[in-house]
Amino acid sequence: MNALRALSPKTLVAAVLVLGAVSLQAQVRYQAVPGSKVKIAGTSTIHDWTVEGKVIGGFAEFESEAALDPSKTVSDVKAKVEVNVPVSQILSGKKLMDDIMHDALKIKNHKNITYALKEIKPQARKAGEPLKYDTKGDLTVAGVTKPIDMVVTLVPEGDKLRATGTQQLKMSDFGIKPPAPAVGLGLIKTADEVTVTFEWLTKKAAPKTASLN
Amino acid sequence: MNNQNNVYEINRRNFIGTFSSMMAMMGGVAITRAHENKPAEAQERFTGPPLNCAIIGCGQQGREIVTNLSRIQQANIAAISDTYSAYLNRTGRQAPKAAKVTEYKKLLDDKNIDAIIVATPTHQHKDIVLQALQAGKHVYCEAPLAHTIEDARTIAKAARDAKKSYFQAGLQQRSDPEIVHILNFVRAGAAGTAFLARSQYHKKNSWRRSSPDANFEKTLNWRLDNQTSIGLVGELGIHNIDAASWFLNMRPQAVTGFGSTILWNDGRNVPDTSQTVIDYARGARMLYDATLANSFDSEYDIYYGTDATVMLRDRRGWMFKEVDSPLLGWEVYARKETFFKEVGIVLAANATKLAAQGENAIIDTQVATQGSLYYALEAFVVNADLIKSGVTEFTTNFGADDQSALGDYLMDISKNHLPAAGWKEGYEATVTAIKAHEAVMKGGKVELTDELYNLA
Numbered sequence: 001m002n003a004l005r006a007l008s009p010k011t012l013v014a015a016v017l018v019l020g021a022v023s024l025q026a027q028v029r030y031q032a033v034p035g036s037k038v039k040i041a042g043t044s045t046i047h048d049w050t051v052e053g054k055v056i057g058g059f060a061e062f063e064s065e066a067a068l069d070p071s072k073t074v075s076d077v078k079a080k081v082e083v084n085v086p087v088s089q090i091l092s093g094k095k096l097m098d099d100i101m102h103d104a105l106k107i108k109n110h111k112n113i114t115y116a117l118k119e120i121k122p123q124a125r126k127a128g129e130p131l132k133y134d135t136k137g138d139l140t141v142a143g144v145t146k147p148i149d150m151v152v153t154l155v156p157e158g159d160k161l162r163a164t165g166t167q168q169l170k171m172s173d174f175g176i177k178p179p180a181p182a183v184g185l186g187l188i189k190t191a192d193e194v195t196v197t198f199e200w201l202t203k204k205a206a207p208k209t210a211s212l213n
Numbered sequence: 214m215n216n217q218n219n220v221y222e223i224n225r226r227n228f229i230g231t232f233s234s235m236m237a238m239m240g241g242v243a244i245t246r247a248h249e250n251k252p253a254e255a256q257e258r259f260t261g262p263p264l265n266c267a268i269i270g271c272g273q274q275g276r277e278i279v280t281n282l283s284r285i286q287q288a289n290i291a292a293i294s295d296t297y298s299a300y301l302n303r304t305g306r307q308a309p310k311a312a313k314v315t316e317y318k319k320l321l322d323d324k325n326i327d328a329i330i331v332a333t334p335t336h337q338h339k340d341i342v343l344q345a346l347q348a349g350k351h352v353y354c355e356a357p358l359a360h361t362i363e364d365a366r367t368i369a370k371a372a373r374d375a376k377k378s379y380f381q382a383g384l385q386q387r388s389d390p391e392i393v394h395i396l397n398f399v400r401a402g403a404a405g406t407a408f409l410a411r412s413q414y415h416k417k418n419s420w421r422r423s424s425p426d427a428n429f430e431k432t433l434n435w436r437l438d439n440q441t442s443i444g445l446v447g448e449l450g451i452h453n454i455d456a457a458s459w460f461l462n463m464r465p466q467a468v469t470g471f472g473s474t475i476l477w478n479d480g481r482n483v484p485d486t487s488q489t490v491i492d493y494a495r496g497a498r499m500l501y502d503a504t505l506a507n508s509f510d511s512e513y514d515i516y517y518g519t520d521a522t523v524m525l526r527d528r529r530g531w532m533f534k535e536v537d538s539p540l541l542g543w544e545v546y547a548r549k550e551t552f553f554k555e556v557g558i559v560l561a562a563n564a565t566k567l568a569a570q571g572e573n574a575i576i577d578t579q580v581a582t583q584g585s586l587y588y589a590l591e592a593f594v595v596n597a598d599l600i601k602s603g604v605t606e607f608t609t610n611f612g613a614d615d616q617s618a619l620g621d622y623l624m625d626i627s628k629n630h631l632p633a634a635g636w637k638e639g640y641e642a643t644v645t646a647i648k649a650h651e652a653v654m655k656g657g658k659v660e661l662t663d664e665l666y667n668l669a
Contacts, residue, residue, distance in 0.1 A: 032611060034615065034621075034622060055606050057610025058610075086602075086610065088606060089602070089607075091626060093628060095595060098629070107261075
């Protein structure tokens with residue numbers, strides 16, 4: 001801030017103009033806001049279980065707003081998406097279970113679950129139908145990165161954008177041994193497969209450079 | 214035979230004669246919780262960086278806190294504070310790595326301190342708690358929260374409004390799994406309709422503390438001065454009365470008290486003996502009897518229901534069934550212990566499950582190795598840490614602009630908290646305790662109105 005204050009208003013305007021010229025045309029950025037939910041559901045020899053996290057950070061940048069307009073059909077979309085889920089905020093309501101789960105997710109060395117989009121392709125649809133995309137991306141859990149293909153639905157809500165999806169995953173794919181906690185008589189075993197359901201809410205970021213274009 | 218009691222007596226004899234193996238069911242059943250076999254690996258489980266705690270007030274309770282806290286892996290005793298150097302040094306030996314500070318305000322300015330545990334004399338709680346919350350610390354405040362309604366109200370409101378700080382009141386039994394388990398028995402109606410609670414505290418000691426420094430004696434003996442103390446019922450009975458209100462699931466409506474100084478006529482103006490009667494709805498009552506003039510039968514709590522009586526003593530529970538009470542089933546297999554002419558059924562949470570597994574099941578009557586204070590401090594550390602990580606992760610991912618959304622989020626994750634008394638429970642128990650002491654001092658009845666309990 002001090003550095004900015006030291007600049008004269010003229011230099012500042014010039015600097016902003018230069019930055020504006022470099023930025024992508026009409027690019028739109030959505031920044032994560034509160035209101036998200038990720039659920040991981042699985043089963044075990046004693047009961048089905050669910051854990052939930054409500055902090056999903058990150059951003060989504062689209063080359064153009066057209067990709068988010070249900071009234072239009074677009075064949076090609078360019079986007080950059082990075083998602084971050086802090087493991088410590090994934091909770092079950094039971095401390096013992098949280099400890100086991102956080103431990104399985106190797107929280108000590110890997111505090112976040114992250115996702116980075118690589119490819120996004122709109123599904124064939126008629127104008128007015130929900131926006132569905134076939135996506136390819138890298139999911140990193142417990143420090144292990146795996147490519148995943150996922151269908152994501154985008155729902156614009158005013159200046160907000162809700163992305164939803166469901167994905168089956170295997171713990172073992174990420175080097176996680178399904179927990180078999182030595183509680184009770186030691187008969188608890190967790191199934192390898194889990195279902196991840198998410199709703200990620202983002203909000204259009206205030207245009208910083210676009211207005212100058 | 215015309216007498217109802219005789220009918221029961223006769224039936225009882227017949228019953229015993231016919232089903233001798235079930236005899237013990239007539240008496241009490243001991244109540245203990247099922248113990249989790251925590252694996253050794255759980256001890257080493259990563260729980261994040263430790264929560265840096267500072268203890269303010271190094272008297273007897275402060276030392277107890279240090280002892281228990283030092284056993285909690287997730288807690289780091291970063292500092293201890295007391296204005297009295299003898300206390301500070303003595304406690305310092307229990308926590309050699311902790312910084313020793315005479316001026317507690319230094320701890321509030323220290324960014325590395327996450328949590329403040331307040332164990333000073335009751336009348337000094339308010340300023341420390343308010344300043345600690347103001348400084349953004351998580352706060353554990355010993356019960357009673359304060360010695361005046363006004364102070365208690367100020368503390369509770371500040372704790373309620375400090376959304377980013379976790380606040381816990383030192384009603385430690387609220388976090389104790391043994392007691393929570395017995396609570397479930399009473400609340401679930403295993404004892405029928407609970408209508409009476411009776412607790413006693415009988416110790417033969419002066420409650421006076423001595424110091425080589427004569428000037429300090431008065432300060433040290435704040436419990437014996439009505440200006441600073443709310444007496445036996447307020448300082449000790451608060452836990453028993455809170456438990457009774459919790460077990461009965463009702464808020465007190467009135468309190469009547471009696472106090473006298475029987476043995477310790479040493480200039481104190483707080484009675485060494487007091488009896489208190491607390492009225493609840495539907496005719497339910499609680500009797501609290503405390504004396505420093507006699508030690509017979511020490512301390513215990515008894516909850517009387519229409520079907521059974523539950524006794525809580527040294528954190529163990531027993532149930533004594535009425536002869537005409539419904540058969541629960543599992544008590545047949547439960548362990549029993551005899552108290553004079555009554556037989557107590559050891560209340561074990563796993564009794565029902567083990568009964569289903571057959572006769573070979575071993576009922577675990579082992580008493581938890583840790584005390585209530587340990588569980589309360591563990592809850593404090595775990596819950597405060599959850600709030601701390603919630604604040605950090607929320608602001609990292611969403612920024613710090615929307616404080617109201619952050620408040621909502623922290624409220625939402627607080628449903629993951631380990632059970633503990635918050636500002637509300639702490640405030641209500643403190644109000645009852647203060648008013649109970651008031652009743653003892655005036656030797657009469659004090660009404661407990663809703664306005665008293667409701668925080669504006």
